[in-house]
Amino acid sequence: MSQSYPLFVKRDIDGFFGLFIDNLVQLLLILGICGGLCGMSGDNAFYLYRYIFPGAAVSILVGNLFFAWQAHRLAAKEGRSDVTALPYGINTPSLLVYVFFVLAPVYNQTGSVEAAWKMGLIACLGSGVIELLGSLFAERIRKYTPRAALLSTLAGIAIGFIAMSFTLQIFHRPLIAMVPLGLILLALFSHTRFPLGMPGGMVAVACGTIVAWILTAIAPNLSSPPAWLATNTLDPSAVSASFGTLGLYLPQFVGAEIWGLLSDVDAWLGYVSVIVPMGLFNIVGSLQNVESAEAGGDSFATAPSLAMNGIGTICAALFGSCFPTTIYIGHPGWKALGSRAGYSTLNGIVVTVLCCSGLIGLASSIIPMEAGVAIVLWIGIIIIAQAFQATPDNHAPAVAIGLFPAIAAWGATVMAGAFFSANGTTMQDLLTANASAEVNGFLIEGLISMERGYIFTCMILAALSACLIDRKFYAASVWAFIAAFGTFTGLMHSFQLQGNTIDYLLLFSEPAEGALVFSATGIGIGYLGIAVVCIIARSFRSGPDHVAPAHDSASSAEVSTDDESVFNDA
Template sequence: MEIATTKFPRWFVRRDIDGFFGLALDNLIQILLIVSLCQGVLGFPVSLVYGRILPGIALSLIVGNFYYAWLAKEQGKREQREDITALPYGINTVSLFAYIFLVMLPVRLAAISGGASNEQAAELAWQAGLVACFGSGLIELAGAWVGDPLRRLAPRAALLSTLGGIAITFIAIGFLFRTFANPVVGLVPLGVILLTYFGRVRFSIPGGLLAVLLGIALAWGTGLLSWDNAKFATALQPIGFYLPGLWLGKLWSSRSVLIEYFSIILPMGLFNLVGSLQNLESAEAAGDTYPATPSLAANGIGTLVAAICGSCFPTTIYIGHPGWKALGARIGYSILNGIIMGLFCLTGTVAMLAYFVPIEAGMAIVLWIGIVIVAQSFTATPPHHAPAVVIGLLPGIAGWGALIAKNALRAAGLGTPEKPLTPALIEQFKLSDTYIDGAFALEQGFIFSAMILAGITVYIIERKFRHAAYWSVFAALISWVGLMHSYRWTVADTVVNLGWGTGTAWAVGYILLAILFFYVDWQEARRNT
């Protein structure tokens, strides 16, 4: 007679080390970007970056990572499972760039043009970032209670293909380029990752750790990195211990930013909400079902903690849960990430870590996760929905292409006050049969457009033409107010253009599409009667 045994998830398993290296690298990249952009673009002093922003980031990462680990533990107990994986969590990359370049930098430049000193301008820009982050957190928290209805309305292909578009472009391709730019350093760690997780080869130490160690050794051994006394001394300067502060007074004194930059804060909060929702769907497709409301609420609370304690950068449930699960990570990788990233931020040792550990050492793990996410878009949806998945990939690819095009223009010397980016460039692109204005339109709100186009295609495949029409009407509404497609030119970029009627052309197009679907639905109903 067999005796049934109750299964409970463990706090830590061996493969959590692999998951930790992948998630920690994701978080470390965001932190290094923040330090670089805040000091280089915004002119923030070391005391502001290491004394206020990084401690706020530390608390937001600790709160979120610990909560999602606890949630996984409780969910595993309820389901009596040992193989549940905690939701990955960290800083939102899209909001990071949006708030630096579209909120904090304009505030800083306006302050300087008004006669403020660099220190005063930095202080005002930082306060504006706090308000933007706080506003995003409020939107995410409020949206937590509509998460489950959204999941029921959206087909799985619509949610997963959107993630696939992000994974194949903003995650995988960038690291693939970097691998082949430094092949002697990059290819061996990639080979270790592919052997470990696709070939199921076992090494004497975890494959993720082995890949990172080999990457470090190759980077230093081949001269990609070399010792520099001056750089090392600079990396040591911020080391200390920084206690987080409470900055409610600064938030209140800059509250007008919430109105002035609402056109930036609203879409960022909505994009974060929708992206987190899609990541919950991705986790469910991989076998881990989490309740939407507490999962999304914790994400919003993490962002609010960041803002109140000094960070200008929202947090999010990360893309890539299927990758961490396939790595064998369970619960401990999330706790490790919160502890280690928190210590780096609270002690100012981020700069020293960046000096010794190049991104090339760990990027193969992130590249592999991107591959897994794209593959899941096809394998976790019904086979006959594959065309919808492909269509859902395209807006993300277009958004990435638009970003690359603008980076190329800036590298060529455009995008400055003397040589700003202008609509005249569109005609130059068309000379080579490149309709770059279409890419710019798809870039804005591509999370929404990817989900909508894939959803419409699913309902067409299922011959539910009225549902496709409803989705088209929704697309028309959010296009009309500029939440997707509508864009405006700045000196160095094309950015979202919120406003009544700013997306008229796209709204009209979607309305005509809806009329077509309603007509086909009517025709089919007549034939069947």
């Protein structure tokens, strides 16, 4: 390796803690929801420790090592020492969707944990194949899509699902989390150096962990500890209990199990309506993250990056994991931390050790999640800022409109969770009685409709708006037609609702018995109307065909103006 680009730098420790916390959240989520909803607890917990976690380790290690190697290749090619590897790990949306719409339904129907696990393997494999095939044409999508469209989607996700979610955790357990938050902001906003040159992320996590255990030691000695103290303590018994899961769990090839179920087409065909949309979402999401990296100064080849996504996910399935992996959102945040390639390598190694030794429970019982979430919050902040800073100034309205569907998706997720927790009147009950039912002034039907396929909706609305800003009326009409196609096929806006469970309603698929159905035909027609308006606008436009984007030298965003581009006006 080049001496100018070492295997590891001190700032990789900060990046490691951020990426590790991100991956640890996913692993703990798997532990909790698979145990609670899919029967993988007690005697059946071995499906997690023997298959799913080791399989996840294979996919994460392979991906992290590849992206570290890719960063070294780019550094050598461009003669730079500041290249940051793409972050990589388990895909959270796919994790949740596959549990709720694949594993849990199979377990509830059959009562068999094994059947649920095998169906999860098929879903994971299918997603990997779709992602691998998608790498063949992803670069063309990226070429013809305005940067505002790609980055605004990530910013919307960062606002709701990263920044907001982790901010709530910080203020829920402030005694543990707020000092680490202050340390992270001190290190990264004001670039303050800590004694001995210690990385801010390491200082923050160590400080939060020490404070948590001090509070845990103090609370039992008080006759009546106040509630604000009790909510900031840890459970010492969880540490001792976690030793029961320790052991050596080497990855096992499960190709025979997958092939056995693949041969029974009728068993898995009904889940294609879940697998295909998630595979497509993963392609688009990864594409946006590669664009985000280029906007931050690191131009990685699109096809190999997305192909690794697919290969990593296929590896996960072949070695027992039900959950796809993906390029993570947040490359500019890790770059701002000063991380290079070492953080990716270190994350892959540590996660592999945890997954193959049963140490996941022990690590989570010792280190409070809140001690490290400030690092992930920082990542979210940088993503949001980049969406505006790395695009032309006059495309700011396009970035803004692209935020709305993702924020609506976050609101829909929170709303659905509240209905589940309330265990009373369901969303289906309310919408059946009144299709215009509201929650605190927000239309339930509108929130759910915006949530379905929101990654596509964010990108399309922002792209359409950017094209109109540049007076590319034909290009804008093409994006509107794409939106109409996505809507009519069910990839966007349409849904079926059973109780509080929201699912896609794809074209030609039969809705579940008793489900409330929302067909987004009207929205599709509306998109066609927008396309027609854009086409007509070409005949009475009064300005030049293209308005040069106004942006400063720091903005490297490009809007395709190639004469041969199908997205340019004639």
